[in-house]
Amino acid sequence: MIKNFFKRFYLVLICVILYAPIITLMVLSFNSSKSRSKWGGFTTKWYVELFKNNSIMNALYTTLIIALLSALIATILGTAAAIGIQAMRKKMRTVVTGVTNIPMLNADIVTGISLMLLFIACRFSLGFKTILIAHITFNIPYVILSVLPKLRQTNVSTYEAALDLGASPLYAFFKVVFPDILPGVSSGFLLAFTMSLDDFIITHFTKGPGVDTLSTKIYSEVRKGINPSMYALSTLMFLVVMILLLLINMKPDEKATGAKNAKISKVASQHPKLRKFRKVMMSRVVPVCMVVLILAGGIFYGIRSKSSSDKQVIVYNWGEYIDPETLDMFEEETGINVVYEEYETNEIMYPKIQSGAIAYDVVCPSDYMIQRMIENDLLAELNFDNIPNIKNIGSTYMEHSKEFDPENKYSVPHLWGTVGILYNKTMVDDPVDSWGILWNEKYKDSILMQDSVRDAFGITLKYLGYSLNSTDLDELTEAKNKLIEQKPLVQAYVVDQARDKMIGNEAALAVIYSGEAITCQLENPDLEYVIPKEGSNMWIDSWVIPKNAKNKENAEAFINFMCRPDIAKMNFDYITYSIPNEEGRKLLDPEYRNNPIVFPDDKALENCETFKFLGDENDAIYNELWRQVKSK
Known part of the structure; x- marks a missing residue:
């Protein structure tokens, strides 16, 4: 009896380990909320969007x-x-x-x-x-x-x-x-x-x-x-594989012993049509489907490669950093085919541009990376005669752009934002106006820090009264020691997980980007965002054209299109990151147009800086100090 119990328990445990993640994924595919930590109700919209994506x-x-x-x-x-x-x-x-x-x-x-x-x-x-x-x-x-x-x-x-x-x-x-x-x-x-x-x-x-x-x-x-549509796709793939496995294993075992197997074999033997159906499926239908799929794929890629080679622009951008509908509009209005690819970090993007292995026409790096690309002669000067819509970009952002593009010859701002503190008003009862609250022991195990060397050191340097672009070894060592002092209070060093954890009330305080803060507030109204008084990072991501671009005029037409007020508004509605387009801002709903998170006033930004490229030697110093922090 006990032996049978442990056998069943072991079997159930194995099944839980194997299938719990899959069941979780399937449940999330029916969750109306994009957050993995919040149930927003049952929906099938992600399956509909899957086939539209x-x-x-x-x-x-x-x-x-x-x-x-x-x-x-x-x-x-x-x-x-x-x-x-x-x-x-x-x-x-x-x-x-x-x-x-x-x-x-x-x-x-x-x-x-x-x-x-x-x-x-x-x-x-x-x-x-x-x-x-x-x-x-x-x-x-x-x-x-x-x-x-x-x-x-x-x-x-x-x-x-x-x-x-x-x-x-x-x-x-x-x-x-x-x-x-x-x-x-x-x-x-x-x-x-x-x-x-x-x-x-x-x-x-x-x-x-x-x-x-x-x-x-x-x-x-x-x-x-x-994207939750990916959960839907994974669920469908799992179900298809499971059905195929069931069909394959339906074949009767002619040598089976025992009444049950004999009965199954007898029933199966009475259905010759079923055996014939399986034989036809495996010997004819499946191979024919494979041939059709391969031929269709060859035709599809042949047509696409031919059409794309005639008149195109190859865009390399951050993931989820543009409204896909704007790309369709650009193609319809200009007749220029958009070949679009995404990257995850500046550090992944840079080697591809540097190697010249792929001739991208338009890229959207961050401020400090643009400076690095200019210094290494990787960017082409823009012909602003082909970008008249640059007049819509606010002078404030063009002025900040000079910190990494001194003459504004190589870049056009696309999106911008700040790094600040997102906090839960029901869990934090102290004033949140300084980075110092991240060192408050009252909030031990409830603080989320960015798992990024420049962001972590940047906010610490600002808290200590230094520049977030400091290269002074004494100042950097002081910041390192301060981060080590903070480490016992930190629940986790995260990137995207900060969003889900704050929405799900799993932490009280988080260092986060302003655009992410807007998304979090829509899901959890108890959350508030602030730029600390010591100042922070004001980042700008801008359009640039690599020097080896093959379609420079098409690239400038694309940048000009993105500077249109209506297109800037569409991108904001899709991404919720701040736009530098002043005319586009006028088209936003008042709740966003006047939102201090999206568009902080000059006072909130007066102590903010953009990141600068500090050189490979200083980058190595930062990385070594960060390694020391993480290893403690």
């Missing part, structure tokens, strides 16, 4: 096309390679087999970077073709590994007998050898398909602009907060 649908389609094509080609090449290896002498076969196993043992990141460097050296444009080639290369060793054991089990004498009876080598192979190794070939195909479907690292390093698979799409969204 072109970026997710394109990512899904690209994933399936690449997985099918790469698995098919890798299976053909891998099977041929396995046959060749099997025909070698023993010593040579051992050596070659070992060589083919190395890529599987090698770290994916090494393989990905190596392939990227090879493509760049060969002057290949990174895109769909390079991903496909990379996936085929990655998958071939797995096919060889699956086919070789089956080849070793084949009877060579049977093949030779077929030849003696007059069969051609090709005919003998397909009639004698291939049926024996088919299970290995099938396993190799399925393994290659699965590896390609789930791959991220190889894809990340070999993809170009406008091409995303589900893995790269999900990765980019993790940094900015996953």
